[in-house]
Amino acid sequence: MKQPELKASVVSDLVLLSCVGLRPVLVHGGGPEINHWLKLLNIEPLFHEGLRVTDAKTMEIVSMVLVGKVNKDLVSLINKAGATAVGLSGMDGRLIMAKPTPNSAQLGFVGEVARVDPTILQPLVNNGHIPVIASVAADELGQSYNINADTVAGEVAAALGAEKLILLTDVAGILENKDDPGSLLKEIDIKGVKKLIDEKKVAGGYDTQSELLRGIT
Structure with a gap:
């Protein structure tokens, strides 16, 4: 702000x-x-x-x-x-x-x-x-x-x-491709987040994977 x-x-x-x-x-x-x-x-x-x-x-x-x-x-x-x-x-x-x-x-x-x-x-x-x-x-x-x-x-x-x-x-939200604003994920579950982590598409802002998962449960 x-x-x-x-x-x-x-x-x-x-x-x-x-x-x-x-x-x-x-x-x-x-x-x-x-x-x-x-x-x-x-x-x-x-x-x-x-x-x-x-x-x-x-x-x-x-x-x-x-x-x-x-x-x-x-x-x-x-x-x-x-x-x-x-x-x-x-x-x-x-x-x-x-x-x-x-x-x-x-x-x-x-x-x-x-x-x-x-x-x-x-x-x-x-x-x-x-x-x-x-x-x-x-x-x-x-x-x-x-x-x-x-x-x-x-x-x-x-x-x-x-x-x-x-x-x-x-930022717009969680992007499947950080360089493509059109790849915004409007809805995601824990399984989807784990997939993004495994594919190395999640980085920065959270110190551990567990904090990211806990943050959106």
Whole structure:
């Protein structure tokens, strides 16, 4: 959501869902905004297998940008549109407990979701508030981790028993041929995804095949 008009449109739809009785929870990342601030500080963004390489300095910037800026900007837009939003990160109320990825030697402080405790979310959604969750969390020792927002959204949805998971992205969807926009798969099941993995047509964005499968179940 790089354009203000697009942000306003998405927020308007979100508020409409809330007004008609649905109880949305918004989970967000903020890759472009993070890249912008890294470049302002003369730090080159690095990626490994679709995930951001996050050293200690980058982790500090990720937390500041996602929790302190992107999250509060979204909360402000939702409130302005007539709903009541509450900004959170995975650290608040022990909402998300993180753990390092198996290949942390390459990725640094990139984490996975160890568990989700939705206790803090229940009274918010029950009272008609819209939780806005930044995909940053900490482990048992308080170390902060940057977690893929799609993964966080799926885990939070599962913990809440959500009826639907909606992913907003800047790509058309799953393409059978990444170079052919006309090869968009409008519907796919687990068997189809496994076939794409076996044929090496799936790459980037997810660190493991199991996360991809879990993300679309």
